[in-house]
Structures are given as C-alpha cells and as structure tokens.
Amino acid sequence: MSWTDERVELLKKMWGEGQSASQIAKELGGVTRNAVIGKVHRLGLSNRSTGATPAKAEAKAKPAEPAKPQAAAKPKAEAKPEAAPRPASEPKPAAPAPAPVETRPALPARKQIIPAGQPLPPQPSANEISPEALAKVSEVEKKAKRLTLMELTERTCKWPVGDPATDDFWFCGLPVQPGKPYCEAHVGVAFQPMSARRDRRR
DNA sequence: CCCTGATTCGC
C-alpha cells in the first residue's frame, strides 16, 4: 500500500479527530500503526493536544549538536481564503442531555425511561436496572471508541450502540471487564441479578 | 498486560 492522496487525506482527518494511530491503521488497512505514526511525523502533523505521550518530543537536549539551523516557520500563504474552518472539535450530531443523576430522592423510584422514539434493537432492555448504572452507561458512551464490528477484539467492549440499520451504529470498544464481553459500565446493565423474572407462572 | 505515540535507521 502506498500513501495516496486519499489515504493521506483520511489519515489527516482521523488524526485530527483524535483517533489513535492504530485505529487509523485499521481503517486504512494495509498499514500498521507504525506506518501511520511515521507518516504523521513526516507530514509534520505531530502533537495533538494531550493524547498519551506528548511531552518529550520537545524537551530534547542536543549535547553534541553543533548547529541545527532547521529553518522552521514557513510563511505558508493560505491558499484557501474562503471559510473552511478546521474545527478541532468534531461535530457533535445530537447530544440529548441525559437525565442528571444529581437528584437523590429519598425513595429510589425506577423511572428512567430510555428516550427512544423508535423501537430499539434487541438490546438488553433496561427494566430493573439502577438509574446509577444507566447514567453511567450514557456517560461512558461519550468516551466510547465507537468501533466497527471488525475492530472488536477479545478485550474491547462489545456493547452495541444505536440502530444497526443506520450509520449511527457502533460498538463501545472500551476495555472490557476481565472475563466479560463488556466494559464495566455495560456489564452493569448487561448482567442483572435476575430479579423479577417470575411474571410467567404456570 | 494492553494500549499509546516517538524515534531510529536500514532499505
């Protein structure tokens, strides 16, 4: 595989979005994360804010470096005068403010209805799950890796989010709970202590 | 352990 314009484009885009090198590599295919990182550096787009290991590329002491001109600061005239903003923040589609958990009624009322306008997929329903757990879930979904089916591994949370029939579908992808298929938050709602299961009596 | 990015250096 070679770095075609399109591939570089996608690389830039994803890197800009804060995607990790490995994720970008998976997306591109045919390259390893090393290749991606190498390219990123060659392209000059290195440090994003604080991803994981920033400080150290700068604090470099050159002991035996006589002269290192390295004329940086390229005037680089803007070839695109029109408005083509490069939002550092990804466009958040819709962020329906989740129900705050702050309110602590004396009596734990199990209301907390899932704000679904459409019938949800066979997702483990939230019947008798503690509002705590639910809140935690909606909270964690903000930090989800949003993996595709192919990106799931033995240790990525396989909790599905969204409607499989639409684009807005992905898997949590956060680190799983040891021995479980889901991350901590999702384990919380996935495995219920089997309670009211006796409606069906004969 | 699994993940991240950074750097080096032979190709």
Add this chain to the structure above:
DNA sequence: GCGAATCAGG
C-alpha cells in the same frame, strides 16, 4: 519516503 523495531509512558 517508508515503516519495522525499538523505546518510553500510561
């Protein structure tokens, strides 16, 4: 220019 190997941090 490329990227595996290696390094280093979380």
